[in-house]
Amino acid sequence: MLDAFTKKRIGKILDNYIDKKIPNHLKNEIEIRYKFRGNTVTLSQEKPGYMGGRFEYPIAQLRLDESYWKVYWKDSKDKWHFVDDIEPVTDFEKQLMEIDSNDIFWV
DSSP, X not given: OOOHHHHHHHHHHHHHHHHHHSOGGGTTTOEEEEEEETTEEEEEEEEEOTTSSXXXXXXXXXXXXXXXXXXXXXXXXXXXXXXXXXXXXXXXXXXXXXXXXXXXXXX
16 A cells, blocks of 8 residues: 555646646646545546546556556546556656556657
8 A cells, every 4th residue: 555655746746747748738738637545546548538528537546566567548448557668666656657658658
Protein backbone atom coordinates (compact mmCIF):
# COMPACT_ATOMS: atom_id res chain seq x y z
CA MET A 1 0.00 0.00 0.00
CA LEU A 2 1.32 3.43 -0.94
CA ASP A 3 1.96 5.60 2.12
CA ALA A 4 0.57 9.14 2.45
CA PHE A 5 3.91 10.80 1.62
CA THR A 6 4.34 8.77 -1.57
CA LYS A 7 0.75 9.48 -2.67
CA LYS A 8 1.25 13.19 -2.09
CA ARG A 9 4.55 13.20 -4.04
CA ILE A 10 3.04 11.23 -6.94
CA GLY A 11 -0.06 13.44 -6.88
CA LYS A 12 2.13 16.55 -7.32
CA ILE A 13 4.04 14.88 -10.18
CA LEU A 14 0.76 13.95 -11.88
CA ASP A 15 -0.85 17.36 -11.33
CA ASN A 16 2.16 19.03 -12.95
CA TYR A 17 2.18 16.50 -15.81
CA ILE A 18 -1.57 16.95 -16.47
CA ASP A 19 -1.27 20.73 -16.41
CA LYS A 20 1.41 20.58 -19.13
CA LYS A 21 -0.15 17.72 -21.14
CA ILE A 22 -3.44 19.38 -22.06
CA PRO A 23 -3.17 22.56 -24.18
CA ASN A 24 -4.90 25.59 -22.62
CA HIS A 25 -7.51 25.79 -25.38
CA LEU A 26 -8.63 22.20 -24.63
CA LYS A 27 -8.68 22.29 -20.83
CA ASN A 28 -12.46 22.86 -20.77
CA GLU A 29 -13.03 19.79 -22.96
CA ILE A 30 -10.42 17.19 -21.95
CA GLU A 31 -9.56 16.04 -18.44
CA ILE A 32 -6.90 13.59 -17.32
CA ARG A 33 -7.63 12.02 -13.95
CA TYR A 34 -5.76 9.69 -11.64
CA LYS A 35 -6.90 7.38 -8.89
CA PHE A 36 -4.95 5.58 -6.18
CA ARG A 37 -5.90 2.08 -5.07
CA GLY A 38 -3.46 0.07 -2.98
CA ASN A 39 -0.12 0.08 -4.83
CA THR A 40 -1.79 1.13 -8.09
CA VAL A 41 -2.20 4.46 -9.85
CA THR A 42 -4.71 4.48 -12.70
CA LEU A 43 -4.76 7.26 -15.30
CA SER A 44 -7.90 7.97 -17.31
CA GLN A 45 -9.01 10.58 -19.80
CA GLU A 46 -12.43 12.20 -20.03
CA LYS A 47 -13.65 14.06 -23.09
CA PRO A 48 -16.89 14.89 -24.88
CA GLY A 49 -18.79 11.88 -26.27
CA TYR A 50 -20.01 11.61 -29.86
CA MET A 51 -23.68 11.81 -28.85
CA GLY A 52 -23.22 14.41 -26.13
CA GLY A 53 -22.29 13.86 -22.53
CA ARG A 54 -18.81 12.82 -21.43
CA PHE A 55 -16.80 9.69 -22.11
CA GLU A 56 -14.08 8.36 -19.78
CA TYR A 57 -11.58 5.74 -20.82
CA PRO A 58 -8.49 4.30 -19.14
CA ILE A 59 -5.08 5.43 -20.34
CA ALA A 60 -2.69 3.32 -18.28
CA GLN A 61 -2.08 1.78 -14.92
CA LEU A 62 1.14 1.94 -12.93
CA ARG A 63 1.67 -0.70 -10.26
CA LEU A 64 4.35 -0.63 -7.59
CA ASP A 65 5.67 -4.17 -7.23
CA GLU A 66 8.68 -4.75 -4.96
CA SER A 67 9.93 -1.14 -5.43
CA TYR A 68 9.50 -1.27 -9.23
CA TRP A 69 6.83 0.58 -11.19
CA LYS A 70 5.25 -1.60 -13.86
CA VAL A 71 3.04 -0.23 -16.64
CA TYR A 72 -0.20 -1.87 -17.80
CA TRP A 73 -2.75 -1.25 -20.57
CA LYS A 74 -6.45 -2.12 -20.56
CA ASP A 75 -8.12 -4.18 -23.30
CA SER A 76 -11.72 -3.93 -24.55
CA LYS A 77 -12.76 -6.62 -22.04
CA ASP A 78 -11.61 -4.48 -19.09
CA LYS A 79 -8.53 -6.61 -18.37
CA TRP A 80 -5.18 -5.02 -17.57
CA HIS A 81 -2.04 -6.36 -19.28
CA PHE A 82 1.63 -5.75 -18.50
CA VAL A 83 3.43 -3.74 -21.20
CA ASP A 84 6.44 -5.85 -22.15
CA ASP A 85 8.15 -2.99 -24.00
CA ILE A 86 8.40 -0.81 -20.88
CA GLU A 87 10.90 -2.21 -18.41
CA PRO A 88 9.94 -1.91 -14.72
CA VAL A 89 11.95 0.79 -12.93
CA THR A 90 11.99 2.42 -9.50
CA ASP A 91 11.39 5.94 -10.90
CA PHE A 92 7.68 6.83 -11.20
CA GLU A 93 8.37 9.91 -13.36
CA LYS A 94 10.38 7.85 -15.85
CA GLN A 95 7.43 5.49 -16.28
CA LEU A 96 5.08 8.44 -16.72
CA MET A 97 7.31 9.75 -19.52
CA GLU A 98 7.28 6.28 -21.12
CA ILE A 99 3.48 6.37 -21.12
CA ASP A 100 3.52 9.91 -22.50
CA SER A 101 5.72 8.96 -25.45
CA ASN A 102 4.01 5.66 -26.30
CA ASP A 103 1.20 5.74 -28.88
CA ILE A 104 -0.67 2.73 -27.45
CA PHE A 105 -1.94 4.85 -24.54
CA TRP A 106 -3.32 7.92 -26.31
CA VAL A 107 -6.41 7.92 -28.50
